[in-house]
Amino acid sequence: MSPAPSRSLISLASALVCVFSAAAAQAQAPAAPAAPPSWQQGRSAEQEKSPLHPFAIEVTGKAANLLPVDKLKVPDGFKVEVWVDGVPGARSMALGNKGTVFVGTRQLKDVYAIVDRGGKREVKTILKDLDSPNGVVFSRGTLYVAERHRITRYDGIESRLDSPPDAKVVVDGLDPQKQPGHFWKFLALGPDGKLYYNVGAPGNIVMPAYFQAAISRVDPKTGIIENYAQGVRNSVGFDWHPQTKQLWFINHGRDWLGDESPNDTLHVATRKGQHFGYPYCHQGDTLDPEFGKNRSCAEFTPPALKLGAHIAPIGMRFYTGKMFPAEYQNNIFIAFRGSWNRTIKQGYNVTRVSFDADGKPKMEPFLTGFLVDEKADPPMWGRPNDVMVMRDGSLLVSDDQNGIIYRVSYAGK
Amino acid sequence: MFAAALCFFLHGAIAEEVPRKAQACVACHGPAGNSTDPAMPSLAGQPAQFISMQLFMFREGNRKDPQMSPMASSLSNADMNELAAYFSTQKPAAASHGTASENAAAGRRLAEQHHCVQCHGPALLGLQHIPRLAGQQFAYLRTQLRGFKARTRADFDGNMTSAAELLSEKDIEILADYLSGLTPSRD
Numbered sequence: 358m359s360p361a362p363s364r365s366l367i368s369l370a371s372a373l374v375c376v377f378s379a380a381a382a383q384a385q386a387p388a389a390p391a392a393p394p395s396w397q398q399g400r401s402a403e404q405e406k407s408p409l410h411p412f413a414i415e416v417t418g419k420a421a422n423l424l425p426v427d428k429l430k431v432p433d434g435f436k437v438e439v440w441v442d443g444v445p446g447a448r449s450m451a452l453g454n455k456g457t458v459f460v461g462t463r464q465l466k467d468v469y470a471i472v473d474r475g476g477k478r479e480v481k482t483i484l485k486d487l488d489s490p491n492g493v494v495f496s497r498g499t500l501y502v503a504e505r506h507r508i509t510r511y512d513g514i515e516s517r518l519d520s521p522p523d524a525k526v527v528v529d530g531l532d533p534q535k536q537p538g539h540f541w542k543f544l545a546l547g548p549d550g551k552l553y554y555n556v557g558a559p560g561n562i563v564m565p566a567y568f569q570a571a572i573s574r575v576d577p578k579t580g581i582i583e584n585y586a587q588g589v590r591n592s593v594g595f596d597w598h599p600q601t602k603q604l605w606f607i608n609h610g611r612d613w614l615g616d617e618s619p620n621d622t623l624h625v626a627t628r629k630g631q632h633f634g635y636p637y638c639h640q641g642d643t644l645d646p647e648f649g650k651n652r653s654c655a656e657f658t659p660p661a662l663k664l665g666a667h668i669a670p671i672g673m674r675f676y677t678g679k680m681f682p683a684e685y686q687n688n689i690f691i692a693f694r695g696s697w698n699r700t701i702k703q704g705y706n707v708t709r710v711s712f713d714a715d716g717k718p719k720m721e722p723f724l725t726g727f728l729v730d731e732k733a734d735p736p737m738w739g740r741p742n743d744v745m746v747m748r749d750g751s752l753l754v755s756d757d758q759n760g761i762i763y764r765v766s767y768a769g770k
Numbered sequence: 771m772f773a774a775a776l777c778f779f780l781h782g783a784i785a786e787e788v789p790r791k792a793q794a795c796v797a798c799h800g801p802a803g804n805s806t807d808p809a810m811p812s813l814a815g816q817p818a819q820f821i822s823m824q825l826f827m828f829r830e831g832n833r834k835d836p837q838m839s840p841m842a843s844s845l846s847n848a849d850m851n852e853l854a855a856y857f858s859t860q861k862p863a864a865a866s867h868g869t870a871s872e873n874a875a876a877g878r879r880l881a882e883q884h885h886c887v888q889c890h891g892p893a894l895l896g897l898q899h900i901p902r903l904a905g906q907q908f909a910y911l912r913t914q915l916r917g918f919k920a921r922t923r924a925d926f927d928g929n930m931t932s933a934a935e936l937l938s939e940k941d942i943e944i945l946a947d948y949l950s951g952l953t954p955s956r957d
Contacts, residue, residue: 394932410889413899413926417822417847735898
């Protein structure tokens with residue numbers, strides 16, 4: 358028997374230790390209510406009886422033939438199919454030189470490699486016992502993996518999937534306090550050759566430290582870190598516009614301000630050092646009831662687009678493939694994994710963001726059918742998570758609820 | 771491992787319709803997963819996602835138990851899903867535990883004060899990855915609550931560790947007594 362729960366299968370469990378030590382001080386008073394878990398932080402007194410709760414993934418995955426995948430819908434001319442199942446907790450995806458699809462996980466500890474052998478796909482678990490290895494990037498033969506506390510590299514991995522090299526540390530110490538909060542990381546390689554990652558807010562609505570609620574970047578050659586964008590509560594998806602090379606990113610708004618407020622958002626960072634509002638101002642125009650006092654939303658850079666309250670945008674990529682119709686070029690696909698913090702649920706789809714002649718973004722659902730009953734618990738059978746454009750121009754969509762990856766292709770009218 | 775084997779041997783009579791993979795389970799967890807041993811949890815009618823998640827946690831070493839850890843060590847994800855599908859569709863037997871009269875109202879009060887009803891549901895029947903507590907075996911419930919409080923019982927998301935933090939030993943006794951006597955199904 359171990360004296361304490363073994364170190365995180367599950368990042369949140371181990372990360373709650375700081376809450377416990379705070380709660381222990383109150384333990385003498387038997388009538389005091391138990392310390393709430395992180396996701397409940399920021400609820401009003403009347404919300405304490407709310408039945409709203411985050412949904413847990415199927416940690417063992419679910420076979421696609423037991424799910425209503427035939428209910429998935431895409432626009433005319435497009436086709437959606439199950440690309441592979443048996444990838445429990447599948448989140449961020451990265452594409453290798455030889456066509457290997459690398460997949461990270463957040464609530465599990467694994468990184469997978471999916472090898473396509475003439476249409477038959479094999480799922481290999483290549484890395485184990487990592488701490489929320491959510492972020493994956495592939496570049497010049499190297500796989501980079503972002504865990505809660507560090508970013509590592511695995512050189513030459515695609516030619517040795519069955520005996521991966523040891524991890525080499527790019528940067529460590531990114532989770533020094535091991536407290537609860539949004540510390541799993543998305544990872545992307547910028548046009549400047551630096552690795553960009555998020556360190557989210559340490560709770561729902563709290564004052565972050567300087568390195569938190571930020572998108573940062575690290576130079577993999579030197580390990581030097583810089584904050585790039587501030588006031589970002591939690592962004593787990595970003596990409597660079599193929600032409601302007603500006604950083605676009607999604608952000609999760611705070612919870613427990615009601616069904617309609619605030620919106621999760623899509624942003625563009627036009628330069629380094631901008632502040633996007635958290636915890637003072639949400640969605641560019643709504644001051645926080647607590648932290649917004651004596652502040653103005655005019656101090657902060659507003660979002661490019663409001664996406665919907667609590668809709669939980671996760672992956673986002675610009676479409677640069679050649680398969681979809683020309684009007685999809687440089688559009689953004691965003692995967693909505695929520696909502697849970699609404700009495701009437703919305704989202705659970707992949708949405709397309711296009712731009713009008715003035716560059717103004719607008720959105721429309723692209724892949725739907727996961728949401729079954731907006732008032733039920735659970736309301737959905739699957740949760741889109743990341744999107745990735747393949748070399749043939751098709752779009753892969755991961756679903757961490759079931760451990761399935763879908764493929765959307767276009768065959769024309 | 772010896773205990774598991776002994777347990778299997780003593781409960782050797784197994785109904786024909788039990789799937790092969792579930793036969794080792796019902797030896798201890800009772801026919802169709804309705805336990806008659808106060809220390810052994812009932813599986814019948816538990817949410818499928820709860821069962822597969824617990825098996826996963828035993829296999830991965832997050833939950834540790836001298837009987838369950840070896841049992842789960844060789845199960846694949848597909849095995850776990852199959853066992854979860856079987857036991858989740860079995861009808862729970864009526865509660866065999868009688869709640870002490872003084873604990874019925876006190877237990878309900880604690881269940882509300884400590885937010886048990888919020889996740890496990892107003893009738894404590896569970897859903898998704900959250901277990902049914904109503905009619906669960908008394909000694910098992912007490913052991914789990916003690917484990918969460920002592921932080922020796924692994925917890926998927928920290929919710930239970932946090933919830934059990936401020937329970938006193940007496941609270942745990944009352945809650946387990948209350949929950950174990952509740953009707954375990956909707957009908």
